[in-house]
Amino acid sequence: MSDTPFRIGLLGHGTVGRAVAELLPARAEAIAAITGLRPEITGVLTTRSGDFDEVVGGADLIVEVMGGLDPARQYVLAAIRAGKHVVTANKQLLSQHGDELWREAREHGVQLRFEAAVAGVVPVIRVLQETLAGAHVERISGIVNGTTNFILSQMAATGASYADALAEAQELGYAETDPTDDVTGRDAAAKMAILARLAFDTPVHIDQVSCEGIEAITPEDLQYAHDLDLGLKLIGTAERVPAGIAVSVHPAFLYSGHPLASVSGPFNAVTIESADITEITLSGPGAGGPQTASAILGDIVSAMIPPASTPEPRESLEVVADIESSFYLHLEVADRPGVLAQVAQLLGLQGASVRSVVQKGLGDNARLVMVVHPLLESRFYAAVELIAGLDFVRSKPRAIRVIEEEYQ
Numbered sequence: 119m120s121d122t123p124f125r126i127g128l129l130g131h132g133t134v135g136r137a138v139a140e141l142l143p144a145r146a147e148a149i150a151a152i153t154g155l156r157p158e159i160t161g162v163l164t165t166r167s168g169d170f171d172e173v174v175g176g177a178d179l180i181v182e183v184m185g186g187l188d189p190a191r192q193y194v195l196a197a198i199r200a201g202k203h204v205v206t207a208n209k210q211l212l213s214q215h216g217d218e219l220w221r222e223a224r225e226h227g228v229q230l231r232f233e234a235a236v237a238g239v240v241p242v243i244r245v246l247q248e249t250l251a252g253a254h255v256e257r258i259s260g261i262v263n264g265t266t267n268f269i270l271s272q273m274a275a276t277g278a279s280y281a282d283a284l285a286e287a288q289e290l291g292y293a294e295t296d297p298t299d300d301v302t303g304r305d306a307a308a309k310m311a312i313l314a315r316l317a318f319d320t321p322v323h324i325d326q327v328s329c330e331g332i333e334a335i336t337p338e339d340l341q342y343a344h345d346l347d348l349g350l351k352l353i354g355t356a357e358r359v360p361a362g363i364a365v366s367v368h369p370a371f372l373y374s375g376h377p378l379a380s381v382s383g384p385f386n387a388v389t390i391e392s393a394d395i396t397e398i399t400l401s402g403p404g405a406g407g408p409q410t411a412s413a414i415l416g417d418i419v420s421a422m423i424p425p426a427s428t429p430e431p432r433e434s435l436e437v438v439a440d441i442e443s444s445f446y447l448h449l450e451v452a453d454r455p456g457v458l459a460q461v462a463q464l465l466g467l468q469g470a471s472v473r474s475v476v477q478k479g480l481g482d483n484a485r486l487v488m489v490v491h492p493l494l495e496s497r498f499y500a501a502v503e504l505i506a507g508l509d510f511v512r513s514k515p516r517a518i519r520v521i522e523e524e525y526q
């Protein structure tokens with residue numbers, strides 16, 4: 119084993135930091151055989167112990183696993199400016215300040231690596247930056263939040279309510295005590311902003327990602343989806359559209375042939391599409407201390423074998439909010455003649471045509487559930503607003519996007 123040390127400073131010693139501190143010594147010999155350097159942790163900073171300047175001063179590489187924006191941003195900037203490589207798992211930081219940090223890293227000739235920030239140990243960053251560096255990516259679709267995927271999987275499998283499935287996720291450690299970032303889609307939005315930045319080589323900030331969470335999903339939606347042969351997932355999408363790119367996170371129904379349809383429980387998966395490669399789907403655990411630590415270790419090894427950097431964006435594409443989508447529409451209606459015709463007419467006025475319809479219940483319990491073919495979201499919601507005003511519609515219509523593509 120090589121005697122030349124490679125010194126690592128850890129910022130954070132929580133779930134991920136502790137797992138890195140455990141995994142690194144166990145893999146140090148194997149890493150030394152590959153890189154010729156012996157990695158060791160030379161300093162640790164927490165809220166209660168350690169000194170930032172000492173940790174950075176005594177390190178060749180900093181692992182930022184504190185989370186949050188401040189002081190994480192200042193610490194990462196200071197480490198880069200001190201000529202240290204940085205590995206981070208912090209998606210919020212990169213989705214808000216990524217371009218500043220990547221620019222600083224380029225200017226100071228150090229590496230800023232972040233495989234663990236998106237989809238845990240699923241190597242999507244490396245695939246986009248390296249394997250597919252020569253491909254023209256058209257679209258990325260992903261299940262990039264394991265907490266919400268677990269909740270939706272449980273609701274579909276057991277008929278549990280959203281609240282009960284969330285409580286179970288918390289009991290099993292798949293959801294935090296405060297699950298807001300996960301269930302509102304903000305965690306997934308941060309990851310999609312990072313993926314879009316890499317795939318389309320254009321700056322994308324989390325605030326440009328249209329985002330809808332899963333809090334309003336009911337067991338009934340899942341039951342109807344089952345009847346229509348659809349599965350429900352929280353899907354992040356980043357795609358090229360005629361006016362630029364569109365990046366979004368929202369619940370969406372998938373037909374069973376879609377590569378993401380079978381991804382259940384706390385797993386993550388990302389499908390990358392390009393005419394050059396047709397389609398690649400990567401899947402695996404999206405979180406967890408040891409899994410995330412393993413992705414961080416991969417980044418450490420990459421940083422030990424130079425060089426790689428995130429190039430300056432070459433494009434400045436428009437991020438478009440109003441795009442075409444197919445929709446599921448759920449209406450509670452009074453059961454009387456002509457209801458379906460009037461709904462179809464209002465949809466038709468906006469250019470929407472109905473793909474399939476399920477009608478259930480009688481009298482006050484009548485439900486009309488339909489899937490409409492793709493149209494601009496603004497036009498669909500304009501029709502829904504008019505439908506909501508019809509006198510036989512008894513509660514607020516519920517609309518969820520449907521991903522129509524079938525894959526072979």
Ligand SMILES: NC(=O)c1ccc[n+]([C@@H]2O[C@H](COP(=O)([O-])OP(=O)(O)OC[C@H]3O[C@@H](n4cnc5c(N)ncnc54)[C@H](OP(=O)(O)O)[C@@H]3O)[C@@H](O)[C@H]2O)c1
Nearest residue numbers: 130131132133134164165166183184185207208405406410
């Ligand atoms: N957990 C996962 O499965 C997972 C997966 C992928 C990515 N990530 C990302 O990894 C990062 C860390 O997550 P985690 O779950 O390990 O968090 P965590 O368990 O809450 O640990 C955070 C650590 O950072 C320290 N810290 C926080 N603020 C600090 C400050 N201002 N100064 C110094 N130390 C500070 C804490 O110190 P104390 O020990 O004193 O509290 C703690 O040791 C986050 O960016 C998260 O999004 C986590």
